[in-house]
Amino acid sequence: MAGLATVGTQxxxxxxxxxxxxxxxxxxxxxQELISALTDLTRHNAGQGxxxxxxGGSGRGKTHLLNAVCAAAGHIDMQVMYIPLRDFTxxxxxxxxxxxxxxxxxxxxxxxxVSASPQWCLALFALYNRLADAGQSRLMISASRSxxxxxxxxxxxxxxxxxGMSFNIKRLDDEGRRSALQTHAAQRGLQLEDEVAQFMVQxxxxxxxxxxxxxxxxxxxxxxxxRRLTVPFVKQVLSI
Numbered sequence: 001m002a003g004l005a006t007v008g009t010q011x012x013x014x015x016x017x018x019x020x021x022x023x024x025x026x027x028x029x030x031x032q033e034l035i036s037a038l039t040d041l042t043r044h045n046a047g048q049g050x051x052x053x054x055x056g057g058s059g060r061g062k063t064h065l066l067n068a069v070c071a072a073a074g075h076i077d078m079q080v081m082y083i084p085l086r087d088f089t090x091x092x093x094x095x096x097x098x099x100x101x102x103x104x105x106x107x108x109x110x111x112x113x114v115s116a117s118p119q120w121c122l123a124l125f126a127l128y129n130r131l132a133d134a135g136q137s138r139l140m141i142s143a144s145r146s147x148x149x150x151x152x153x154x155x156x157x158x159x160x161x162x163x164g165m166s167f168n169i170k171r172l173d174d175e176g177r178r179s180a181l182q183t184h185a186a187q188r189g190l191q192l193e194d195e196v197a198q199f200m201v202q203x204x205x206x207x208x209x210x211x212x213x214x215x216x217x218x219x220x221x222x223x224x225x226x227r228r229l230t231v232p233f234v235k236q237v238l239s240i
Contacts, residue, residue, distance in 0.1 A: 020184065020187045020188075021063070021064045021067035021068055021071070022067075022068050022071055022072075023035065023038075023039065023068045023071075023072060025064075025068075025183050025184060025187055026061055026064055026065060026068060026180075027061075027172055027176045027177075027179050027180035027183065029170055029171075029172045029173070029176040030170040031167075031169055031170050033167065034052075034054055034065075034167040034169065035065075037052055037165055037167065038052060038065060038068075038069050038140065039072065041069070041105070041138045041140065042069055042072040042073040042076070042078070042105070043076075050138050050139075050164065050165070051128075051138065051139040051140070051141070051161075051163070051164030051165065052138075052139075052140050052141070052164060052165045052166075052167070053141045053142075053143065053147060053161050053164055053165070053166045053167075054140075054141075054142055054143075054166070054167040054168070054169055055142065055143040055144060055145055055146050055147075055166075055167075055168055055169065056144070056168055056169030056170075056171070057144060057171070058144070058207065058209060059207045059208040059209045059210070060169040060170075060171060060172075060208070061169060061208065062109065062110075062142035062143075062144075062169065063084070063109055063110075063142070065142070065169075066082060066107045066109050066140060066142055067082065069105070069107060069140055070082045070105070070107060073104065073105050078104040078105055079102070079103045079104045079105070080103060080104065080105045080106075080107070081100055081103045081105070081106050081107065082107040082109065083096055083097075083106075083107070083108055083109065084109045084110065085108055085109060085110045085111055085113045085114050086109070086110040086113040088114075089113050089114050089117070089120075091117060091119040091120060094119060094120060094123045097123050097124070097126075097127045100127060100130075100131070100137070101127075101130040101131050101133075101134040101136075101137060102134075103137055104136065104137060104138065105137065105138050105139075105140070106127075106131065106137055106138070106139050106140070107140045107141075108124075108139070108140070108141045108142070109142050110142060110143065110144070111124070111141050111142065111143045111150075111161075112143040112144050112145055112150055112151065115143075115150055115151055115152045115153065115157070116151045116152070116153055117153060118153045118154065120153075121152060121153045121154035121157045122154060124157055125154055125156055125157040125160060128157070128160045129160075139164070141161065146166070146168065147161045147162045147166060148162070172208070174198075174201050174202070174206070177201045177206060177208065177211065178194070178197040178198055178201055180208065180211075181197045181200060181201070181211055181215060182194075182197050184212065184215060185197075185215060185219075185229070188215075188219050190215075190218075190219060190222065190229060191228065191229065192215075192229055193229070193230075195231060196229050196230060196231055196234060199231050199234065200214065200215075200234065203240070204238070214238070217237065217238075218233075218234060218237055221233075221237045
């Protein structure tokens, strides 16, 4: 499970980012413009003080992309901080935002989990201004809603969020979901044939969170029973 972490030699908490949440395991689909913007900001010569806000519904890969950004930036020794705000909604955790202006890259996941809180909004507004004044940090933010639809307790914060680049993550079609499943299966050392991937998408779910959870279940069952993934085996494991 992803947690609050810096990439490199330090960890803010003893939780590691997932190994498989990388750009190469993200099914791009219709999101090439967003991917290009994110990868551009993980380069040393990218414009400093830049920000990217991207939003979309559940299962579209927001956390995956922020983790991928952290991994890519960490590989070139950038100092990175990732904070999953949904896990720290109580205002007691606002102190997590202190000291971030020394980082090259700050990633805030699920800002809408705290944006209705006046205390959090004031702290985030102050962070945005500190990062802008320092002039070295790039800020990446994810949310389930656009900046205009965000439930935000501070209009000044909304204005700051709207000042940067903004992208809506497009939902994958069925072909994209099948490809994503096969990519993640290959990362686990599993061979997922087209027929099986198509069955999973059409019969189980079109929500990627659900599909990835099923893939994890099938991975464990395959290892335990020393069976390859076939449609009959999937039906057996899932009792369908």
